[in-house]
Amino acid sequence: MGQLFQKKEIFAVGGGKGGTGKSFFAVNLAIVLARGNHRTLLIDADLGGANLHTCLGIPAPESTLSDFIQSPTLRIEDVIVETPLANLRLISGAQDILDIANPKYTQKIKLIRAIQTLEIDFVILDLGAGTNYNTLDFFMVADKGILVVIPEPTSIENAYRFIKSALYRKLKMLASDPQTKGIIEKAMDKKNAYGLRTPVELLDFITQENATTGEFLRREMNRFQPRIVLNQVRSLADVRIGYLMQNACRKYFGVQVDFLGYIENDDQVWQSVRKRQPITLNGGYSKITQSFQIITQNLIQGLQLKPE
Amino acid sequence: MKSLRSQNYYEVLGISRYASPDEIRDAYELSKLTFTQNSMATYSLFSEDENREILDLITKACETLLNPELRREYDTYLDSGDKADRPSWEEREVALLAQGHAHRQQGGMLHNGVSTSEAPIGRGGAMESPTQESPHSETRSMNSMKGANDAERYIESVETYTGESLRRFREIKGLALSDLANSTKIRNTYIGYIEEENFSGLPAAVYVKGFVKLIAQALGLPADKVTHDYMIRYRSLEGKNQA
Incomplete structure (x- = not known):
């Protein structure tokens, strides 16, 4: 009923570091949504190493996202393929790493516009590793961006780097005057001449220079609200890291990060990856499936994990 | 979001104005874990000194809000706004503490011994003995x-x-x-x-x-x-x- 009026929501899944389980997460999130009777489109936006079709256990589709982005005549419907699961469709990523490494911003906007014309409820963009502009732009055009993090220093560090890069890129794109743009650009360098360490300090500085711009950017920054999911969790102390990261982000970035939930480290996970059978498809009520259901609920409803 | 220095105690702890003492203690415990040396969540963001500074502020916020009398005064202060012709929170706090209106419980409240002890009042007072002065004076x-x-x-x-x-x-x-x-x-x-x-x-x-x-x-x-x-x-x- 309500779905008729419901605007489609775009989720982007990133995380900075490779190997944290982004594709694993994106695929299983898509399955849980599709199983919940939501028309879901999964897009492999990892333009350097697309492999979502493999995760879903289907052969490599002939038409891909890069075909759509590059071709002026192809419609988005032409590159969408059905999956064995009702309500779940897929746009596969580029097969040849060389054919499209760096789509222009306008090309990315073309994709987002095309998505808006589709009759679907949810779109999941699976982004590549790293913090290149592609990844950051997709992350920012999404309604909700999710970072998949594992409880290890390198992964956490990369997640922070991702948030910082995304935030500064967003601020720089929003700032209209060249002076503010210049300040932001300089602040991106850790050893900047202004001595600005954190995004919070940067905004204070901009506000001093230009109160109107500063207030405008502050409002925009308050709307930037990345979500985190902890993967490969082994203990309660690991779970707590989600809350600690949230606390640290509030102080450092001045940004509210929602902790959606966690996925336990479980042999079933890698077994399912090897069998090319998504774990949430295995049926039954496994712990992992339950975790995905909690995360999905929190994501859709704008909530976060309740502390135990 | 405002910088740490311009945040009020509730914002510093990331809690609502209606937070219960238990919620305040939970926020404090979480912050203690977040802003300690070698914390996985902060080592790449804050230096040791910055962590200490943040934790000091959090401790002060927590001690104030866990003290019912100080909290009531603090709320009144927040509602009246920080105006130049009104006493600052620091002035209000020292005035209240001086009268024993609101005893700052040292350590006990936060059961970890971290307490911001007030600098001894009365330095330079009449009881100061001349031997404490440097030879140059x-x-x-x-x-x-x-x-x-x-x-x-x-x-x-x-x-x-x-x-x-x-x-x-x-x-x-x-x-x-x-x-x-x-x-x-x-x-x-x-x-x-x-x-x-x-x-x-x-x-x-x-x-x-x-x-x-x-x-x-x-x-x-x-x-x-x-x-x-x-x-x-x-x-x-x-x-x-x-x-």
Whole structure:
């Protein structure tokens, strides 16, 4: 009923570091949504190493996202393929790493516009590793961006780097005057001449220079609200890291990060990856499936994990 | 979001204005884990010093909000807004603590021993012994000995303490308003008004009482008597003003 009026929501899944389980997460999130009777489109936006079709256990589709982005005549419907699961469709990523490494911003906007014309409820963009502009732009055009993090220093560090890069890129794109743009650009360098360490300090500085711009950017920054999911969790102390990261982000970035939930480290996970059978498809009520259901609920409803 | 320094205690802890004591304690425990050395969540963001600074502020926020009386005053302060002609939170806090209105429970409340102990009040006061002075300040120490004698004589001569006697005593001790302001954390103007008995420039009676007590302590005067005398005067003169 309500779905008729419901605007489609775009989720982007990133995380900075490779190997944290982004594709694993994106695929299983898509399955849980599709199983919940939501028309879901999964897009492999990892333009350097697309492999979502493999995760879903289907052969490599002939038409891909890069075909759509590059071709002026192809419609988005032409590159969408059905999956064995009702309500779940897929746009596969580029097969040849060389054919499209760096789509222009306008090309990315073309994709987002095309998505808006589709009759679907949810779109999941699976982004590549790293913090290149592609990844950051997709992350920012999404309604909700999710970072998949594992409880290890390198992964956490990369997640922070991702948030910082995304935030500064967003601020720089929003700032209209060249002076503010210049300040932001300089602040991106850790050893900047202004001595600005954190995004919070940067905004204070901009506000001093230009109160109107500063207030405008502050409002925009308050709307930037990345979500985190902890993967490969082994203990309660690991779970707590989600809350600690949230606390640290509030102080450092001045940004509210929602902790959606966690996925336990479980042999079933890698077994399912090897069998090319998504774990949430295995049926039954496994712990992992339950975790995905909690995360999905929190994501859709704008909530976060309740502390135990 | 505002920078840490401009955040109020609720924002610092990331809790609502209606947070229960348990929620405050939980927020504190979480922050302790977040902002410690080698914390996985902060090592790449904050230096050790920054972590310590954040944790100090969080501890102070937590101690204030876990103290029902201080919290009530803090809420009133937040609602009235931080205006230049009103006492700052720091001034309000020292005034309240000076009267024992709101005892800051050391350690016990946060059961970890982290407590922001107040700097001893009364530094530079009458009880300071000359031996504490550096060898370079021989003349000053001579003066302060002479000052100490004068001071004792003056205390004996005073029957009822007034604003005027506070000023005279301060001058005998060779202290400027700013010296007293530094050691009490009360701004110059308030101390000046207290000495002039210019009550209209002063905040509510509860703060005046705390300020007078702090000034008396800093000057090495019998604080309870000074406060008692001064407040009787304050009330009678205030009454006249309002009449």
